[in-house]
Amino acid sequence: MAEKEKLQVELCMGSSCFARGNSAALSDLEAYINENGLEDRVELGGHLCLGKCNTGPHMRVGGKEYSGIMDPACIIDIIAKTLEEMDAEPDLH
């Protein structure tokens, strides 16, 4: 079976987004990935300030941008749903 594509999750690491929630989100997401054995499914990374600090914190999940999510549980929900959608897609490789 072909290896599944990894879901790219990027948190804005600019000082504003980091202070507004992405610092807590980063540690919660690392714990979520480790506790659920998702190291092979999720690639956690960061990106620089997008210049949209006033609507942050910002993040991208699978290339889709999300803003203003302060609760790490909501981010985890988005990741879980996106992984479900990826699993439901037919494997065309």
Ligand code: FES
């Ligand atoms: S710090 Fe995230 S958009 Fe500026």
